[in-house]
Amino acid sequence: MPTLDMSQVELREVNQTLQGAAGTQTAEPYDIINPRGSHAVACGLNGPLTVTVKGSTGYYCAGMNKDATVHVEGSAGPGVAENMMSGTVVIDGDASQYAGATGHGGLLVIKGNASSRCGISMKGIDIVVHGNIGHMSAFMAQKGNLVVLGDAGEALGDSLYEARLFVRGSVKSLGADCIEKEMRPEHLEILADLLEKAGADAKPEEFKRYGSARKLYNFNIDHADEY
Amino acid sequence: MDKTPQTDPRQSWTFSKETNSEIRRAAATGIYDIRGGGAKRRVPHFDDLLFLGASISRYPLEGYREKCGTDVVLGTRFAKKPIELKIPITIAGMSFGSLSANAKEALGRGATMAGTSTTTGDGGMTEEERGHSEKLVYQYLPSRYGMNPDDLRRADAIEVVVGQGAKPGGGGMLLGQKITERVAGMRDLPVGIDQRSACRHPDWTGPDDLEIKILELREITNWEKPIYIKVGGARPYYDTALAVKAGADVIVLDGMQGGTAATQDVFIEHVGQPTLACIRPAVQALQDLGLHREVQLVVSGGIRTGADVAKALALGADAVSIGTAALVALGDNDPKWETEYNKLGTTAGAYDDWHEGRDPAGITTQDPELMARLDPEAAGRRLRNYLNVMTLEAQTLARACGKSHVHNLEPEDLCALTMEAAAMAQVPLAGTNWWPGKPGF
Numbered sequence: 001m002p003t004l005d006m007s008q009v010e011l012r013e014v015n016q017t018l019q020g021a022a023g024t025q026t027a028e029p030y031d032i033i034n035p036r037g038s039h040a041v042a043c044g045l046n047g048p049l050t051v052t053v054k055g056s057t058g059y060y061c062a063g064m065n066k067d068a069t070v071h072v073e074g075s076a077g078p079g080v081a082e083n084m085m086s087g088t089v090v091i092d093g094d095a096s097q098y099a100g101a102t103g104h105g106g107l108l109v110i111k112g113n114a115s116s117r118c119g120i121s122m123k124g125i126d127i128v129v130h131g132n133i134g135h136m137s138a139f140m141a142q143k144g145n146l147v148v149l150g151d152a153g154e155a156l157g158d159s160l161y162e163a164r165l166f167v168r169g170s171v172k173s174l175g176a177d178c179i180e181k182e183m184r185p186e187h188l189e190i191l192a193d194l195l196e197k198a199g200a201d202a203k204p205e206e207f208k209r210y211g212s213a214r215k216l217y218n219f220n221i222d223h224a225d226e227y
Numbered sequence: 228m229d230k231t232p233q234t235d236p237r238q239s240w241t242f243s244k245e246t247n248s249e250i251r252r253a254a255a256t257g258i259y260d261i262r263g264g265g266a267k268r269r270v271p272h273f274d275d276l277l278f279l280g281a282s283i284s285r286y287p288l289e290g291y292r293e294k295c296g297t298d299v300v301l302g303t304r305f306a307k308k309p310i311e312l313k314i315p316i317t318i319a320g321m322s323f324g325s326l327s328a329n330a331k332e333a334l335g336r337g338a339t340m341a342g343t344s345t346t347t348g349d350g351g352m353t354e355e356e357r358g359h360s361e362k363l364v365y366q367y368l369p370s371r372y373g374m375n376p377d378d379l380r381r382a383d384a385i386e387v388v389v390g391q392g393a394k395p396g397g398g399g400m401l402l403g404q405k406i407t408e409r410v411a412g413m414r415d416l417p418v419g420i421d422q423r424s425a426c427r428h429p430d431w432t433g434p435d436d437l438e439i440k441i442l443e444l445r446e447i448t449n450w451e452k453p454i455y456i457k458v459g460g461a462r463p464y465y466d467t468a469l470a471v472k473a474g475a476d477v478i479v480l481d482g483m484q485g486g487t488a489a490t491q492d493v494f495i496e497h498v499g500q501p502t503l504a505c506i507r508p509a510v511q512a513l514q515d516l517g518l519h520r521e522v523q524l525v526v527s528g529g530i531r532t533g534a535d536v537a538k539a540l541a542l543g544a545d546a547v548s549i550g551t552a553a554l555v556a557l558g559d560n561d562p563k564w565e566t567e568y569n570k571l572g573t574t575a576g577a578y579d580d581w582h583e584g585r586d587p588a589g590i591t592t593q594d595p596e597l598m599a600r601l602d603p604e605a606a607g608r609r610l611r612n613y614l615n616v617m618t619l620e621a622q623t624l625a626r627a628c629g630k631s632h633v634h635n636l637e638p639e640d641l642c643a644l645t646m647e648a649a650a651m652a653q654v655p656l657a658g659t660n661w662w663p664g665k666p667g668f
Binding site for chain 1 (some may be wrong): 250259370373375376377379402403414415416419420421423425429430431436439440442443446447448450531
């Protein structure tokens with residue numbers, strides 16, 4: 001298995017190598033060692049490639065990922081898998097702010113906790129957090145599913161659009177226009193599928209579903225106090 | 228019997244006709260006024276500057292015979308593939324959604340014929356504009372609507388939008404009436420709802436984060452694309468310095484006359500600085516860092532003529548960008564639609580309800596019938612003509628000042644008609660060798 005040692009190889013060469021390999025469609029898996037919190041590791045991958053990062057990363061690891069599978073055997077800094085289009089990103093440890101921000105597709109799994117603004121402006125990505133998430137998570141979230149096995153911080157789903165939020169633990173508070181909604185069979189099915197894909201040991205029935213009340217979709221002066 | 232003489236009825240300056248009508252409108256609706264365009268109030272502008280021209284101490288160049296260059300290269304600092312333009316006038320970012328597909332196509336056609344670039348806007352890149360723009364700048368905005376790494380890679384440059392002159396500190400707004408299925412699909416939102424674009428980016432805050440964000444964008448695009456940072460005219464000295472620190476190749480500086488698709492009137496008229504006031508502080512920041520001309524400065528906000536272009540360049544800009552003027556060249560606010568403007572309660576030249584999607588000229592709309600009124604080929608030719616005229620005008624003024632390239636224009640070629648303009652542009656008040664704040668006085 002090819003290995004890129006970031007104590008020896010510059011970021012540019014690492015990403016160029018990975019982006020080139022992803023483009024071939026047939027590359028063997030890569031290991032990255034000694035990431036030492038580097039930023040923008042394995043970003044912009046544009047094809048099926050498996051990358052394992054043995055250690056923790058800085059900002060924007062696996063940013064804008066397409067089709068690739070990136071596994072971080074450590075924690076990830078802010079903006080992990082930001083604007084991901086497809087593929088899978090797994091973080092064994094914790095994730096900092098803005099995990100999965102604006103993601104359009106694919107699956108992001110965080111086995112530890114995620115900090116504030118997890119899933120901010122998400123546009124179709126699925127995010128499964130085994131632990132807790134911080135405040136203002138799923139702010140202006142548009143599409144996709146955010147699954148939290150632990151607790152959620154303040155103002156969950158503020159100004160939410162059509163994303164689905166599933167939380168097993170407590171929610172400190174809901175943001176503007178975010179309400180608890182009925183868990184219907186189709187939601188249990190979605191949840192079961194995501195829990196299985198994320199290797200999460202939980203039952204769909206243990207979760208509550210939150211979504212948009214859709215009262216703020218068109219500006220109405222009578223709702224001004226909500227903002 | 229003689230009638231007692233009376234003074235004519237006197238209107239209040241404080242409570243003018245416009246002010247009172249706004250009070251009545253607010254009282255009737257309970258909501259602030261939203262409109263498109265930039266600041267309509269009179270602010271010190273390029274009209275308040277004059278070129279001195281040549282004289283005994285300055286040789287002019289022959290108008291039609293001696294060469295006066297207009298080319299500009301943007302992105303020479305770090306990008307492997309800087310953008311080379313024939314003229315120093317670019318087309319500013321305007322979204323598909325706020326503009327019709329035909330309008331975007333027309334902008335691409337006109338700009339390409341004139342040898343310059345266009346810019347996407349909120350909502351992503353359309354095939355119409357990529358297909359018809361030889362050089363296309365891809366805006367990277369807080370909403371990330373339609374943001375796609377494939378489009379990032381097929382752009383010619385990337386513009387990270389921090390703010391815009393019409394509303395520094397404000398986000399975007401595209402009201403439900405313009406959200407067709409195509410627009411909604413590109414933005415991953417339901418049809419017919421108001422689409423608000425965030426006022427700050429979701430995954431970075433401050434210049435240190437921005438530096439890392441730019442690193443990521445460069446890594447994804449193989450360090451090929453010039454990275455622009457667009458800021459509104461708020462704190463031009465510090466914003467320019469921080470953008471340079473964050474790694475920008477190009478600074479786009481947009482003054483308060485710069486237009487927007489839809490924002491609160493109070494925001495447009497009361498936040499930000501006039502374009503004229505922004506240029507010298509930004510140039511000073513670049514000079515203090517030893518990077519003037521290495522990091523290029525593009526100025527926008529109220530550019531209308533070749534004189535405006537030449538004056539902006541003389542104050543230190545490398546290029547200018549036009550938005551509202553480009554729309555007018557396409558046909559926006561054309562008096563030929565006066566009857567229809569009247570039906571909308573307005574008149575040609577004053578129409579600014581671009582967010583309502585009922586533009587008679589077919590430019591700021593998604594209505595298929597209205598859109599069809601704009602022929603993208605004919606409108607593109609009009610834009611090309613207009614860009615060519617502005618370029619010829621700028622060359623005329625540069626030659627008159629003895630310059631063989633428009634970039635050789637300098638503040639020393641200018642004087643100001645007002646104290647305010649003199650202070651902002653830091654050029655002498657006409658007939659003097661002084662401006663407010665000049666050292667030594």
